[in-house]
Amino acid sequence: MTSAQLEIQMILSLVAVACAIPGVFLVLRKMALISDAISHSILPGIVLGFFITQDLASPLLILMATLTGVLTVVLVEYIQKTGLVKEDTAIGLVFPSLFSLGVILIARNAGDVHLDVDAVLLGEVAFAPFDRWTYQGIDLGPKSLWMIGSILLVSISLLFLFFKELKIATFDAGLAASLGFTPVGIHYGLMTVSSVTTVGAFDAIGAILVVAFMIVPAACVYLLTNNLKKMLIYAALLSVLASITGYWIAHFLDASIAGTIATVLGLVFFIIYLFAPNKGYISQWYKTKQQKVEVAMLVFMLHLANHDEEKERNKNHLQEHINWSPRLAKKVLKLAFQNNMIVEQHHIISLTKKGVDFTNKALSYISDNKNSELEGMKQNFFLFRG
Amino acid sequence: MEAKIAIAIDDLTVAYNYKPVLWDIDLQIPEGVLMAIVGPNGAGKSTLLKSILDIIKPLAGSVTVYGKPYKKQRDLVAYVPQKGSVDWDFPTTALDVVMMGTYGALGWIKRPGSAQKKQALEALEKVGMLSFQNRQISQLSGGQQQRIFLARALVQNAAIYFMDEPFQGVDATTEKAIIQILKELRKAGKTVIVVHHDLQTVPEYFDWVTFLNVKKIATGPVADIFNDDNLTKTYGINYKASIAEGTL
Ligand SMILES: Nc1ncnc2c1ncn2[C@@H]1O[C@H](COP(=O)(O)OP(=O)(O)O)[C@@H](O)[C@H]1O
Numbered sequence: 001m002t003s004a005q006l007e008i009q010m011i012l013s014l015v016a017v018a019c020a021i022p023g024v025f026l027v028l029r030k031m032a033l034i035s036d037a038i039s040h041s042i043l044p045g046i047v048l049g050f051f052i053t054q055d056l057a058s059p060l061l062i063l064m065a066t067l068t069g070v071l072t073v074v075l076v077e078y079i080q081k082t083g084l085v086k087e088d089t090a091i092g093l094v095f096p097s098l099f100s101l102g103v104i105l106i107a108r109n110a111g112d113v114h115l116d117v118d119a120v121l122l123g124e125v126a127f128a129p130f131d132r133w134t135y136q137g138i139d140l141g142p143k144s145l146w147m148i149g150s151i152l153l154v155s156i157s158l159l160f161l162f163f164k165e166l167k168i169a170t171f172d173a174g175l176a177a178s179l180g181f182t183p184v185g186i187h188y189g190l191m192t193v194s195s196v197t198t199v200g201a202f203d204a205i206g207a208i209l210v211v212a213f214m215i216v217p218a219a220c221v222y223l224l225t226n227n228l229k230k231m232l233i234y235a236a237l238l239s240v241l242a243s244i245t246g247y248w249i250a251h252f253l254d255a256s257i258a259g260t261i262a263t264v265l266g267l268v269f270f271i272i273y274l275f276a277p278n279k280g281y282i283s284q285w286y287k288t289k290q291q292k293v294e295v296a297m298l299v300f301m302l303h304l305a306n307h308d309e310e311k312e313r314n315k316n317h318l319q320e321h322i323n324w325s326p327r328l329a330k331k332v333l334k335l336a337f338q339n340n341m342i343v344e345q346h347h348i349i350s351l352t353k354k355g356v357d358f359t360n361k362a363l364s365y366i367s368d369n370k371n372s373e374l375e376g377m378k379q380n381f382f383l384f385r386g
Numbered sequence: 387m388e389a390k391i392a393i394a395i396d397d398l399t400v401a402y403n404y405k406p407v408l409w410d411i412d413l414q415i416p417e418g419v420l421m422a423i424v425g426p427n428g429a430g431k432s433t434l435l436k437s438i439l440d441i442i443k444p445l446a447g448s449v450t451v452y453g454k455p456y457k458k459q460r461d462l463v464a465y466v467p468q469k470g471s472v473d474w475d476f477p478t479t480a481l482d483v484v485m486m487g488t489y490g491a492l493g494w495i496k497r498p499g500s501a502q503k504k505q506a507l508e509a510l511e512k513v514g515m516l517s518f519q520n521r522q523i524s525q526l527s528g529g530q531q532q533r534i535f536l537a538r539a540l541v542q543n544a545a546i547y548f549m550d551e552p553f554q555g556v557d558a559t560t561e562k563a564i565i566q567i568l569k570e571l572r573k574a575g576k577t578v579i580v581v582h583h584d585l586q587t588v589p590e591y592f593d594w595v596t597f598l599n600v601k602k603i604a605t606g607p608v609a610d611i612f613n614d615d616n617l618t619k620t621y622g623i624n625y626k627a628s629i630a631e632g633t634l
């Protein structure tokens with residue numbers, strides 16, 4: 001591995017973590033679209049900044065582009081507040097306008113600016129190691145590395161300082177406001193960090209893929225854990241892992257680095273979406289299926305409780321009486337036997353004592369939602385887990 | 387003997403996008419009452435709480451808490467928002483939510499430690515939720531979620547409690563448990579203000595009531611003012627039929 005390759009991977013990893021942190025909060029606040037808007041509408045800020053400074057890593061450029069990002073949020077909220085259009089419409093109105101302004105600015109000045117739309121949209125991290133900072137002849141490393149490193153440092157410090165405030169303002173803005181934690185201020189703080197990060201990251205991975213870096217890791221870990229701190233840590237780890245994997249795949253395929261990483265992230269999400277325990281698609285599908293059988297079992301037990309006649313309780317005539325397919329009938333019987341709810345004698349099925357209790361409790365749960373006694377049942381049956 | 391005034395509201399008008407939802411409210415809430423705020427959906431009950439708590443800026447008027455602006459009295463006040471106003475899929479546990487009640491006293495940046503955890507555990511015990519402390523909040527029933535919210539307010543250890551529909555989506559056992567705790571708070575000299583939508587239980591649960599429908603219709607002791615006249619003024623002429631149909 002060459003030192004340039006190492007540097008590229010370091011830049012990518014820092015970008016990945018820097019994006020994942022605000023990304024987690026954007027996802028929890030259901031504001032994924034806003035990151036899309038910011039990533040596009042910073043373009044005019046970047047272009048104007050570039051006209052002035054001729055340097056993509058200049059602090060002035062970062063400042064101007066960040067302001068454009070925050071301005072986007074302000075405009076979206078302003079338009080939304082008029083009550084004439086909904087939030088998604090407001091976002092759709094603002095960012096294409098700002099973005100196209102940026103495109104026009106680039107096109108009008110293509111002659112004398114070394115900035116093209118492709119680079120801005122897709123980034124080119126492979127060139128990052130060539131743009132270096134030197135101090136009195138000493139090589140300090142790629143500018144990108146310094147820039148994104150500083151942004152990450154600031155955003156981690158803010159996260160440590162204001163973790164509690166971010167959490168309460170995200171979970172319960174009303175309580176946060178009543179306690180004096182100004183959720184509006186925290187909101188704009190988060191928007192500013194998201195904008196700075198987007199500006200810092202676009203050079204390496206392009207404005208469009210920033211969205212993938214912000215949203216996908218957060219969406220993945222949201223399916224994996226119920227703990228905010230773990231969400232942040234896992235999102236950071238996962239995005240670093242995807243970045244390095246993506247980098248090497250791109251290397252061997254000779255493909256766009258940022259594009260490959262985004263694809264890897266997409267695949268990872270797809271796998272987690274399918275297989276995540278509890279919140280994954282398969283687990284949800286199994287849960288729904290299981291609930292169906294459990295409801296059927298309850299119906300069956302109710303039937304048993306209501307009928308003393310043996311002909312209604314004959315194992316071989318169940319289908320006629322309750323009108324079930326043989327497959328469902330078999331599953332229901334199996335579940336009920338497994339849980340010692342029923343006993344069978346000469347093909348006649350009766351409720352056990354446990355079965356009678358269970359039926360009564362379940363009925364009262366369903367009718368008046370009084371669930372204090374159900375804790376024991378929740379362990380064994382999906383039906384009562386809400 | 388004249389009771390001290392806990393909350394004084396003067397000429398309060400509140401609007402969303404310049405559409406007033408509260409008009410010229412004057413209201414004095416005496417210390418030590420257990421008060422219901424009743425009114426139809428959209429009457430501005432939640433908005434009234436939010437403007438007292440400085441969550442919404444009013445168009446006009448003023449609110450004082452024990453004679454001073456709310457901003458200076460935050461530590462005297464606890465708030466339970468409407469259950470539906472938060473995302474119960476948020477990645478956190480029952481204990482963690484209750485701990486949020488300590489954030490106000492902590493102030494900015496300082497983090498909760500073992501003292502705060504102890505307070506939170508005590509509150510969880512009081513609402514009968516100790517064994518659920520590590521449960522993810524989406525895995526709690528509606529009644530349990532409401533108990534968690536109440537525990538969070540108890541942790542705030544305030545003089546005045548505001549609760550927005552604490553009985554919404556709650557089972558009968560929890561409702562009894564909550565009202566029991568509210569009555570204990572009143573006995574301890576606290577002022578408790580509850581947005582309430584079940585008119586039938588008002589006389590049983592509360593000793594003070596405010597009728598609200600954009601304007602303040604009436605306020606005072608339940609025994610004196612909870613009558614057909616005020617109910618009709620607040621809910622319209624057919625309020626009894628509406629109660630029977632369950633549409634209120
Ligand atoms: N954030 C908001 N923006 C605009 N209108 C709102 C907002 N919140 C509430 N409203 C409107 O204000 C009125 C009063 O609402 P609210 O205080 O929630 O009533 P209540 O709690 O009595 O049901 C309603 O008409 C509601 O639609």
Ligand SMILES: [Mg+2]
Pocket residue numbers: 431432433468550
């Ligand atoms: Mg309300």
